[in-house]
Each structure stands twice: as C-alpha cells, then as structure tokens.
Amino acid sequence: MNQTSTVERPSTGAAASLEVSHALTQTLYREARRLDDEDYAGWVAMLADDLHYHMPGIETRYRRDTTDQITDLTRMAYYNDNLDEIKKRLSRLETGTAWSEDPATRYTHIVTNVEVENTEKADEFRVFSNFYAYRNRNERDEDSLIGNRIDIWREAGGAYQLVKRRIILKHNIMLSKNLNIYL
C-alpha cells in the first residue's frame, strides 16, 4: 500500500500545549468565519509576509506510481501563491468589474479534526485540519470541496499568522466551474 503520493502527513508527534492548541483552533475558526463573510481584508491580516499557499493538482495514478504530486513545486498547482499573488487575486474582486462575483457566492467553511504540534521553532506550530467548504451560487449552482490542510502558523504579537498552507483536495476532476474560494 502506498498513498504517499496523495496524503502527506509529516507529524512531529509533539502536541502543543492546551493553551496554544485552543488559541490556534479558535484562529482557524476565525479565519473560516472571515472567508465565509468575504472579509478578505480581515483574512489577509492573518497572513504572514512570507506566506506560501499551495494546493497541488492530483491525478489518479496506480499505487505503484511514486510520482510526488504533492510536494514537488515544479508540478502543477491550482494555488502556488505568495502573499502578493493572493492579493492580486483579491484585487480582481475590488475592481467592481468581476461580473461573475455579482450576485455574490454564498460560502460556508467547516473546519474540523484540528491537531496542533510544536515545531523546531518556538514561535511556529504545525496545524493539521480537515475542511468542508460549501458554495452555493445563483439559483442551483452548488459544490462541496473537501480535503486536508497542513499549516504552519507563527505567533506574532499575541496573534497567529499563517506562514504555510498545503491544501490536499480530494478531487480529480473538479466538479465546479471555478475556484473563487480560499480553503
């Protein structure tokens, strides 16, 4: 059995303190609420300047195929963004001419299975979570995006900022006409 190509779970096994775990869990929920509310200014404020936001595309391969579809950054990724690129995407919404965003999409992000671990850096924590993101648009457009996330969050001035996020979506063929959503 070999699923390393579709599930990457490097765990240190070192659970963070209850206090840090609680604070970061609340941070994930707050982030999800801001995304649901399209409060993108509030969301960007939670992102570190050295952000790497990565969602690779995953093909259906036989188990014996050991191609690294997850961590090889030279392969295709729907998102492979730094903070400037995230801001560029968001700037389209602010132009007032992104016609397809009006009427608005209705979003719900559900975040679950949160695990918080210490890392080798005292101010950085690895956070595993699963997400269920539901979109409904116009009359009957709807889709569900479900997957795993592996984050690095950094403590800065009493709050946490997202430094790295790897999103492992479970789709092969995307059953939706765009990805106007952050996960």
Next chain:
Amino acid sequence: MDVASLIDTSTGRQSRSIYSSDAVYRQELERVFGRCWLFLAHISQIPRPNDFFRTYMGEDDVIVIRQKDGAVKAFLNTCTHRGNRICRADRGNARSFTCNYHGWSFAPDGALAGVPLENEAYFGELDRSKFGLVPVAQVAEYKGLIFGCFDPAAPSLDDYLGDAKFYLDVWLDALPGGTALVGETQKMVLNTNWKLPVENVCGDGYHLGWAHAGAMMAVQSMDLSGLSVGNSSANLDGGLSVAGLNGHMALTSLDGVSGYAFYPEPKPMLDYLEANRPTVTERLGKTRGEQLWGSQINITIFPNLQFLPGLNWFRVYHPKGPGQIEQWTWAMVENDMPENIKATILDNQCLTFGLAGLFDNDDGDNLAACTEQSRGWRTAQMDVYTNMALGRSGAREGFPGDIAAGLVSEHNQRYFYRRWQEHMQASSWSDVPTYNLNPLGSREAVNA
C-alpha cells in the same frame, strides 16, 4: 436533420438548438468527433516505452501508449470480453493492462496476452488474435502533438492541418528543442455545450475587455494591441483574425511581445524573447519571427483543441452530452526555456487560466448560462449571432488564410460554424470540402 437551416454563414446566424438538441449532439459524435483528427497527447507526456496516457475521443475512452520501438498506438479503453474499462489511471507506465473483472490481460501493443482458465474453460478454442484491444484507426504526430482519428478514410494529419501549420509552427517549431506540456492535467466539469468555449477562444476578442475587465486590471502589465479594459477602444490594426483554413483558426496580435501582457513581471520573459528571436527568425522567417513569435496568439485546431502561446495554456474540451464538457488544461513550455521561465509560466498559467484562473472565473458562468438559455421550449427556437464585421475579410500579404483585421471581430467564429456545418452535412469525408485560402505565394486575394 436539416443542418442547412441551423447555421447561416452569410449572416452569422446560429440556431440555439445546436447547443441543446440531443439529436444534434448524437450527429456531432458521429460526424465531428467520429471523423476529425482529435488531439490525444503530447509526446512529453509519454516519453518512455510503456508510458500511457488516458484521454477521450468524443465520449470514447482511449489509452495512448508509447511502444517499445518508440511508435505511439491508441486503443479504446475497453475490454473486448465484457466491455469493462481496463485502465483506470490517468497516466503512468505499464507492461500490461489487466481487466479487473475476469483478468484478461493486454500487452501495450494491444495484443490479448493472457486469459485466465484459457484451456480449462475455453477448451483452448479462443482465438486470441480476434480479441486484442481495438485500435484507433489512425494515429499520427505533428511536431510533438499526437492526434488520433476514428475514420480510416480521413485525409492524412498533414493534409488535415493544411496551411494552419504556418501558425502552429510559431509555437511548435520556433526553437530546436520543441515543446512540452507541464504537470498534472487540470480537469474541470463545465455545464456548457462544447462549441461555446471553442468559439470563445477561437475568435472572440470582443469579450476580453468586458468579461475579463476585472481580471485584466488585476494582472495586466502591458498593452495588448490597444485592447483596453472596458472595450472602450481597440486598435484594429494591431492583430489579425485568421480563418478559412479547413476549420482551423488563429487570432493573433503582431507585436512579438504581447503574449506576455498578462504576466505580473514580464521582464524575464521579454529578455528570453529578445535573446532567442534571431534563432526563431532564422528558422521561421521574418514575419513569424518578428511579428508572431512572442505575440498573444489563440490557435484552434478544429474541432476541440486550443492553445495560446504567450499565456501558454493548452486545452481540449471533451463533450459529455449536449450540455456538459470536461475541460482539460495544461501549461506549455518550450524545452529551450531556462527553468525559471518554465516555473513562471506554470504559476502564471494557473493564476490566469484553468480552474483557479482569474480569467476562467469569468468565462464559466457566461458559457454555462448561454447553454442554459438555449434549452427552453421557446429559446431553443431562437437564434444567436456572430455578425460582427461581416464581409470585411480578405488576403493579407505574408499570412495564409482569409483574414479580418483586429482581435475584435466575429470572423473566426463564422468559419468555425461553417466548418461544423460542412461536417454535419457530409455523410463521409469525400463530401467534406478542403480549403486553404490565400496560400503563401498566391498573388490574388481570395474571398470566401
């Protein structure tokens, strides 16, 4: 079916039923997808012996396999025993394909290599030679692009592409190293008729400034032939709409750099162009080397292949009924590019086009709604029009095809639907006209 009434090329009219009718769709599977050369894979996707890549021809599931001798074969991905799908991976390398149902096993050359209980249950009477995988009738390559065709009576791929090769070569043959498609296939389902995205890309510069105004403001870093945001102005001398080439089309600017207009930091790309332009000019001549290579070009190979040098995406549309497609996209690179340029292209392609692409965010809704608004009892009886700049085309020195000025025209779309109608009316290839208008070297303008 009265195909003649569905399209009127002289007025640019299409019946909306061509986007919604089941009968039209069934005839398309037979006369368009069952007859034309269809893109299967790029050689870069199956470089080694026994590499395979799965795709579709119309709705038929096909495996493309690199043979031991380097040749490429393609087979229907279906067991000859009970019809099960024999290959379930998108791509990979396999010494054999074994059916999950009863264990029949096929070699990469399609031969039936193993049958469980062959002697005990079939009493040794099964003629294996009659049960190999069913091959696609014709498979051929043009400069890295592998095409297949179900019709043994179809013209050669070379003749099928005809003078469109003049434009194809601007991408495929500009530099000696050739081209490649990068990374995983970006697949998405769109609830649109397959013809609508083809027409959108083959000639519709009109929508660019309006539908994509937000995306252009977000990422555009250079002028694209005067095509400004909001459609308020367009320099009609800055580009060409090229058609009249067996149903293939090009929509191109002529400045040699604007392909990289939608890169946030175009400088490294422009440096690459300038460093290599002398080589390209030597290989392809002055017109293509200086005016086309590096320009934004939309190339369409009838019926369902499109690629855009500059924005560097490569795409096929697989029909899934009259109202749905699977859209498959890849980033494309020249093998001679330095690694940092290739990486920039891949990132920028995913930022602009494909599932999370800012431009495709705009198109999906529009194409789906155009399809839906062709499905009602009343709307299916209505028409739509591509009647912009009717009759304003002709020859242009140095460029094959029937050509209209500018990126904003509906000239190419009319030729797309004309070709579609020609195929839909023809009962076989012998009834399909061939035309490569205004071939290079011809003196007189030929108007279609």
